[in-house]
Amino acid sequence: MKLLEDRIQKDGIVLDGDVLKVGSFLNQQLDVPFLSEICKEFYRLYRDAGVNKILTIEASGIAIAALTAQYFNVPVVFAKKAKSANVASDVYKGTVKSYTHGVVVEAVxxxxxxxxxxxxxxxDDFLAxxxxxxxxxxxxxxxxxxxxxxGVAVEKAYQGGGDGLRAEGIRVESLAKIASMSKKDGIVFC
Amino acid sequence: MKLLEDRIQKDGIVLDGDVLKVGSFLNQQLDVPFLSEICKEFYRLYRDAGVNKILTIEASGIAIAALTAQYFNVPVVFAKKAKSANVASDVYKGTVKSYTHGVVVEAVxxxxxxxxxxxxxxxDDFLAxxxxxxxxxxxxxxxxxxxxxxGVAVEKAYQGGGDGLRAEGIRVESLAKIASMSKKDGIVFC
Known part of the structure; x- marks a missing residue:
């Protein structure tokens, strides 16, 4: 999606440790009018899929999930991150590794x-x-x-997570797919 | 605001420990069409205040902040919760006590x-x-x-936080103000 790719080229910053900083519009500042515009694309892609609920994970997925939900006119459910010890029995849970923070959490x-x-x-906002x-x-x-x-805003395609999910038969749509990025050569989209 | 009060009476559950559970529409399931409707009221209240940015705190404030921002056509910034040890020098920080979880965190x-x-x-969603x-x-x-x-969705007025802020000269607008609540007598609004 050119609108998002252009914004990433303009405001995204490649940091050490393979981090793409997009905090000025996607997290932790949220350019809501812009995000609402790009979320329309998730609706276009999935409008015929019979979606009745959107599932995301706190915290940075919540805004785009809520803005997307407006087009579908459905609720959002967000998974909370919990220390394993705190997980009650009346929840569904999944394990999430954060490579940025080097921790494993239970999403519930x-x-x-x-x-x-x-x-x-x-x-979600990012797929790596x-x-x-x-x-x-x-x-x-x-x-x-x-x-x-x-539906994810930004897929770091070279990290393989998206293709792994697709190989499992999951439909994955990304608004911007990054083929490679580095401080020296900048950001290259697929 | 009658719309929100009615919804709290219908779907809110008073739990032990003075907790009002509104997870079915405000957190952790978000009834986005409903929340968007009530957020319009924040715009009506503050439309002439020259707001250029909305500030909230993760995680449950993000959705209503984003939905409110659409009316104002402004960005949202959300404070992240961090362990004190992790707080870098390039951030503004504030101390937040969670009475529900019994912890103190830095918001940055x-x-x-x-x-x-x-x-x-x-x-924010709640003010206690x-x-x-x-x-x-x-x-x-x-x-x-x-x-x-x-602007907060639900103020537990009997806990005094809102009046404390008003006494400091802060304008605080709540969409639903709870005068008292208990399992026995239910929820009473101001």
């Missing part, structure tokens, strides 16, 4: 908010190795709900 | 996203003792920005 959703007749669209989406898929599977697919 | 915002000419509207808003005020003050006021 109360059982009352996911049902086996739900048709879920997974939404795919761990957050894998955690959400684990939660969805435990609930018996159907996952119609995933 | 990168200095690049708040400026002294900003006119901030603070948004006022600690989250106090933390956001501390951050705003450190940045030199002007706080035009705060």
């Amino acid at each position: 959703v109360s059982k009352e908010y996911l049902h086996k007749n739900d048709r879920l669209l997974l939404i 190795k795919g761990s957050a989406l894998e955690g959400l898929l684990e939660i969805a599977k435990a609930s018996g709900a159907t996952v119609v697919g995933a | 915002v990168s200095k690049e996203y708040l400026h002294k000419n900003d006119r901030l509207l603070l948004i 003792k006022g600690s989250a808003l106090e933390g956001l005020l501390e951050i705003a003050k450190a940045s030199g920005a002007t706080v035009v006021g705060a």
Whole structure:
């Protein structure tokens, strides 16, 4: 999606440790009018998929999930990150590794908010190795709900998470796919 | 606001420990069409205040902040919760006590996203003792920005946080103000 690619080229900053900083518009500052515009594309892609609920994970997925939900006119459920010890029995859970922070957390959703007749669209801001989406898929599977697919704003395609999920048969749509990035050569899209 | 009061009466559950559970529509499931409707009221209240940015705190403030920002056509900045040890020097910080979880965290915002000419509207889902808003005020003050006021969905008025802030001269607008609540007598609004 050219609109997002252009914005990433303009405002994204490649940092050490393979980090793309887009904090000025996607996290932690949220350019809401812009994000609402790009979320329209998730609706265009999934409008015929029978989505009745959007599932995301706190914190940076919440804004784009909520803005996307407006087009679908459906609720959002967000998974909370919990220390394993705190996880109660009345939740569905999935394991999420954060490569940025080097920690493993349990993502949890109360059982009352996911049902086996739900048709879920997974939404997140970033897809790198795919761990957050894998955690959400684990939660969805435990609930018996159907996952119609995933929508992410930025996919770091060279990290392989997106293709791994596609190989498992999951539909994954990314608004901007990064083929490579470095401080020296900048950001190259697929 | 009758719309929100009615919804709280219908779907809110009073739990032990003075907790009002509204997870089915405000957190962790977000009834986005409904929340967008109630956020319009924040715009009506603050439309003439020259708001150029909304400041909130992760995670449950993000959705209503983003939905409110659409009416104002402004960006959202959300404070992240950090262990004190992790707080870098390039951030503004404020202290937030969570009475629900019994912990103290630092709320931080990168200095690049708040400026002294900003006119901030603070948004959060709940106001009880006022600690989250106090933390956001501390951050705003450190940045030199002007706080035009705060908007919260649910104020537990009997806990005194809102009146404490009003006594400090902060404009605080709540969409639903709870005078008292108990399992036995239910929820009574002001």
